[in-house]
Amino acid sequence: MTALHIDFETRSTVDLRKTGVYVYAEDANTDVWCAAWAIDDGPVNLWVPGDDTGPIERIRERNDMLGAVVHGNGRWKGCEIVAHNASFERAIWANIMGPRYGWPIPKPEQWRCTMAMAMAMALPPGLGDCSKALGLNVHKDDDGKRLMLQMAKPRRPRKGEDPDALFWWDDEERRQKLYAYCKQDVEVERAIEQHLLPLRKQELELWHLDQTINDRGIYVDTDLCRHALQIVDVATNWLNDELAELTDGSVTKITAVAQLCAWLAAQGIPTESLDKAHVTDLLGQDLPSNVRRVLEIRAEGGGAAVKKIDALLAGTCRDSRARGLLQFHAASTGRWAGRRFQPQNIKRPKNKKAVPSYIEAVGTGSADFVSLLHGDPLAVVSDCLRGMVGASPGNAIYAADFSNIEGRLIAWFADEQWKLQAFRDFDAGVGHDIYHITAGKILGKDPGPIDAPTITDEERQGSGKVPELALGYQGGVGAFQNIAKVYGVVVSDERADEIKVQWRAEHPNTVQWWYDLEQAAKDAIANPGTTYHAGRIAFRKAGSFLYMRLPSGRAICYPYPCMKRKLMPWTTQGALISPEHSEPCGNCCGHDAGCDECTMGYVTVPAVYEQLPVWKDSICYKGVDQFTRQWTDQFAHGGLLANNAVQGTARDVEAEAIVRVENAGYPVVLSVHDEVVSETPEDFGSLDEFKQLMATLPEWAEGLPLAVSGFCDRRYKK
DNA sequence: TCCGAGGGCGCC
DNA sequence: AAACGGCGCCCGCGGA
Numbered sequence: 001m002t003a004l005h006i007d008f009e010t011r012s013t014v015d016l017r018k019t020g021v022y023v024y025a026e027d028a029n030t031d032v033w034c035a036a037w038a039i040d041d042g043p044v045n046l047w048v049p050g051d052d053t054g055p056i057e058r059i060r061e062r063n064d065m066l067g068a069v070v071h072g073n074g075r076w077k078g079c080e081i082v083a084h085n086a087s088f089e090r091a092i093w094a095n096i097m098g099p100r101y102g103w104p105i106p107k108p109e110q111w112r113c114t115m116a117m118a119m120a121m122a123l124p125p126g127l128g129d130c131s132k133a134l135g136l137n138v139h140k141d142d143d144g145k146r147l148m149l150q151m152a153k154p155r156r157p158r159k160g161e162d163p164d165a166l167f168w169w170d171d172e173e174r175r176q177k178l179y180a181y182c183k184q185d186v187e188v189e190r191a192i193e194q195h196l197l198p199l200r201k202q203e204l205e206l207w208h209l210d211q212t213i214n215d216r217g218i219y220v221d222t223d224l225c226r227h228a229l230q231i232v233d234v235a236t237n238w239l240n241d242e243l244a245e246l247t248d249g250s251v252t253k254i255t256a257v258a259q260l261c262a263w264l265a266a267q268g269i270p271t272e273s274l275d276k277a278h279v280t281d282l283l284g285q286d287l288p289s290n291v292r293r294v295l296e297i298r299a300e301g302g303g304a305a306v307k308k309i310d311a312l313l314a315g316t317c318r319d320s321r322a323r324g325l326l327q328f329h330a331a332s333t334g335r336w337a338g339r340r341f342q343p344q345n346i347k348r349p350k351n352k353k354a355v356p357s358y359i360e361a362v363g364t365g366s367a368d369f370v371s372l373l374h375g376d377p378l379a380v381v382s383d384c385l386r387g388m389v390g391a392s393p394g395n396a397i398y399a400a401d402f403s404n405i406e407g408r409l410i411a412w413f414a415d416e417q418w419k420l421q422a423f424r425d426f427d428a429g430v431g432h433d434i435y436h437i438t439a440g441k442i443l444g445k446d447p448g449p450i451d452a453p454t455i456t457d458e459e460r461q462g463s464g465k466v467p468e469l470a471l472g473y474q475g476g477v478g479a480f481q482n483i484a485k486v487y488g489v490v491v492s493d494e495r496a497d498e499i500k501v502q503w504r505a506e507h508p509n510t511v512q513w514w515y516d517l518e519q520a521a522k523d524a525i526a527n528p529g530t531t532y533h534a535g536r537i538a539f540r541k542a543g544s545f546l547y548m549r550l551p552s553g554r555a556i557c558y559p560y561p562c563m564k565r566k567l568m569p570w571t572t573q574g575a576l577i578s579p580e581h582s583e584p585c586g587n588c589c590g591h592d593a594g595c596d597e598c599t600m601g602y603v604t605v606p607a608v609y610e611q612l613p614v615w616k617d618s619i620c621y622k623g624v625d626q627f628t629r630q631w632t633d634q635f636a637h638g639g640l641l642a643n644n645a646v647q648g649t650a651r652d653v654e655a656e657a658i659v660r661v662e663n664a665g666y667p668v669v670l671s672v673h674d675e676v677v678s679e680t681p682e683d684f685g686s687l688d689e690f691k692q693l694m695a696t697l698p699e700w701a702e703g704l705p706l707a708v709s710g711f712c713d714r715r716y717k718k
Numbered sequence: 719t720c721c722g723a724g725g726g727c728g729c730c
Numbered sequence: 731a732a733a734c735g736g737c738g739c740c741c742g743c744g745g746a
Contacts, residue, residue, distance in 0.1 A: 255741055257725070275726060307740060308728095330737070337737050338729085345729035345738070406730085406735095473734040482734085504731095511731095570732050614732085626737080628723080635733095643735040650730090673730045673736085 002040055003080045003112070004069045005193070007185045008092050009033040009178055011152050011168055020315045020340050021088050022217070022323035025095035029166070032096060033151065033175070036182040037065060038190060039076070044183045049101065070104040081106050084127045084189045086113035087214065087324065109208055113328075114189055116207050117196040121545065122332035122557040124624055124631055131188050133559070133622070133631055138191040144181025151178055203554065206655055209662060210328040210336075217323035218343070218669045219392035219679065220316045221715075225309050227365035228381045228388070232306045234367035235377040239297050246290045246297075254298060267291050274298060277485065306381050311341035312388060322389065326671060332623065333556055333648040334655075336671050344672045348718045349383035355717065359384050390715035396682050398666055398690045400710025401675035405653065407434060409646045410472045412704045413535055414513040423705040435464030441506050442467060442499055462489040463499065471503045473646075474514050474639025514638030521546065521619050521641060525561050537645050546621065548645065551700045552652040556644055558636070564620035566635050571611035580607045650674060653701065657694045664693050670716075677716060687712045 012030035014023065024030055035047040047062055068076040083089035090111060097103040118130045128140035151169045161167065199207060236254075244252050250266075251259045257274050264271055269291055271278055279299050283292065316322045322341065330337030338344035349355050358380045361370045370377045391397045411419035425431025432440075432447045432455075439455045440447040442463040448454035455464070462484070470483040480496040491499075504511050516534035523532040524539035524546060531540045531549075538549040546561035583605050623634040636644075650673070657676050662668045666685060670677035676694060687710060695708045711717065 253742085255726095256743095258742070273725080311739075327738095333736065335730090335736065339738075342728085342738055345727085347728060401730095470734070474732090475734040476732070479734045568732070616732095626735090637733055639734060647730090647736060675730085 001080055002076045003082050004039055005082050005186050005190045006037040007182055008035050008089055009182045013154055018314045020324040021091040022317055025091035026317055034179050034182050036186045038186050044186045046179050066103055070106050080112050081110050082112045082193055085115040086111050114193050116328050119329040122559055127188055131192050134195050136191050138188050140188055141181045141184045147177050148181055207328050213668050214324050214326055217321035218389045220320050220322050221388050222320055225313050225388050228362050229309055230365045231367045231370055231377050232381055243297055246294050308341045308385055315340040333644050334651040343670050346385045347382050355383055359387050386717050387715040391679050394682055395679050396712055397716055398680055398712050399677040400691050400694050400708045403707040405650045405674050406646050407468055408705055409649055414510040416507055416509045427707045435460045438468055439464030442502050461487050467499050467503045473643040514642055517641040518638035550648050556648050558621040560622040562620050563617050565615045566618040568614040568616050572614055574610035574612050577608045577610050581605055656698045660693050
């Protein structure tokens with residue numbers, strides 16, 4: 001198959017990072033400096049505006065490329081068009097090359113994206129980073145990049161120039177350097193393309209649908225956004241003014257963490273952090289009234305979830321649709337990630353029922369009014385965020401999500417029969433929900449009749465929900481306490497450990513599956529070319545990659561796998577330093593052992609063991625570190641592999657649902673991991689049909705108990 | 719003035 | 731035996 005490799009360099013008054021490619025491309029001030037292109041391994045050519053009137057050979061060359069490639073005629077029939085982050089090239093082509101320069105528009109299915117291919121192999125998404133990770137000797141031109149960033153935006157008018165006119169860094173030397181940079185990018189893109197696996201058929205089609213969904217965008221209630229912004233502006237000023245007054249001007253903004261900490265220390269309340277937990281903790285203490293109020297203000301305004309509104313409006317096109325909100329295969333497991341205003345992490349409202357009245361109040365744009373009616377305006381606005389996107393006039397939002405899909409997948413993969421049955425019973429209305437059942441097992445309590453469970457809400461949270469969420473991927477006390485904190489559950493580390501032990505005893509197959517996964521991965525690394533299984537998962541090493549094959553047939557990639565010694569997060573019990581013995585308690589007096597005045601007597605001191613660090617041969621591979629963003633060593637153990645397998649498979653279930661729903665006439669506008677959102681004409685379809693489509697089991701997922709719940713409304717909601 | 723790492727927060 | 735994971739955006743801060 002013939003391929004056209006292409007890269008545009010552009011300039012604009014619009015800040016691409018703030019708006020995204022769609023708003024950028026539709027702006028009249030956005031234009032192209034040049035395009036570099038190559039056919040297969042042929043020479044890299046350059047096109048610049050005005051070439052259409054240049055020497056006849058240049059025109060013929062360009063026409064040949066456009067005619068043959070875009071229409072797919074002659075020797076270039078069915079030509080593919082390849083770009084790195086093709087969304088950008090697609091948007092520029094559709095909005096500028098077509099309308100302004102007369103280029104014919106390619107068919108959507110002609111496009112390929114090397115960034116999507118790189119991400120599907122768990123390689124860094126950036127063109128330069130990717131070529132480095134692949135060890136190629138074709139590199140991005142770093143000086144050229146600096147120049148490109150300079151030429152991409154207007155320069156300041158010089159003395160004597162019209163201060164209101166638009167000027168660019170535009171001279172022959174710079175242009176030539178930019179052209180060279182652009183051509184070099186095509187060289188690099190072409191080189192990495194040769195080292196990347198093509199997306200398999202289903203994934204390529206899914207990426208094409210992803211591009212359609214990103215092009216479609218989602219309707220934004222821009223009036224509501226603007227009124228909300230007015231309120232946020234006023235309410236933030238209230239808080240900052242009060243803050244300045246309370247602190248005598250030493251803290252001016254609620255977001256200035258360092259200033260706040262310094263001020264608190266000066267008031268005799270030192271704190272290492274101002275995150276939610278610490279603030280809540282501090283508010284529980286006896287505090288001077290001004291300090292208390294400052295911390296309350298931090299609790300109110302620290303979240304600033306409302307900042308999303310700026311990002312939402314900045315990315316909204318002239319037709320009131322926000323586009324480019326999803327990134328295909330951003331996670332190595334295959335999940336999409338949210339971009340720009342990040343539709344995948346909008347705050348869940350605390351009080352769902354109040355949201356319609358909140359939206360009505362925010363629609364007035366009056367902070368006073370909102371404050372009078374509902375209290376803290378920032379909290380009210382943040383509860384309205386989901387509702388700022390939704391259905392355009394004449395349409396409705398259908399949305400549905402898979403219930404506890406990860407918990408169900410763990411049980412399915414591990415073949416934990418009692419649990420699969422529990423999910424089926426619950427779905428059939430003849431069983432307790434899984435959190436009741438787990439709590440019953442942990443507490444050794446019969447959960448009782450379905451309509452009158454004997455498990456209290458508190459027991460369900462602490463002994464049901466938290467263990468289920470924390471322990472499925474080999475989590476320990478640390479994981480337990482992290483989840484417990486989120487759900488406001490307080491338990492001792494000792495109790496958390498007991499629950500862990502009990503939970504594992506109830507889930508022998510799950511525990512075995514962790515160990516099997518780890519062993520299979522190690523075997524695969526040791527024996528390239530041979531496939532090793534752990535239940536429904538298979539591992540195989542080939543070339544520089546370890547592949548984890550999922551039931552769907554898709555593989556999760558682990559680049560440059562090897563075994564490496566790693567320090568474990570636990571220590572040995574080791575040799576006995578001092579045995580268990582009795583000592584005076586020490587709490588009652590400072591006297592010698594056996595003192596008559598002591599009232600509390602002796603206490604037992606536990607044995608002390610020498611605790612040594614533990615090193616273990618571990619599965620190691622290269623990846624972009626989640627925290628440092630560096631391409632560096634990553635380690636995997638059984639629980640992590642289980643997590644990857646489950647998350648990746650949940651994504652495959654989601655992907656099939658997206659395709660099925662779209663093909664049935666429900667245009668998809670968002671995907672939120674286990675939730676599909678579509679915008680559908682009011683007179684089309686039904687929620688029942690929509691849910692039915694989503695709940696249809698993929699042919700490779702026999703025996704997986706799927707359940708969905710959903711809603712139909714004018715606005716997006718939870 | 720621009721950048722990048724890190725703190726903080728939100729979601730599944 | 732022992733280990734939850736996957737993301738993105740905003741912000742103030744310090745260094746180039």
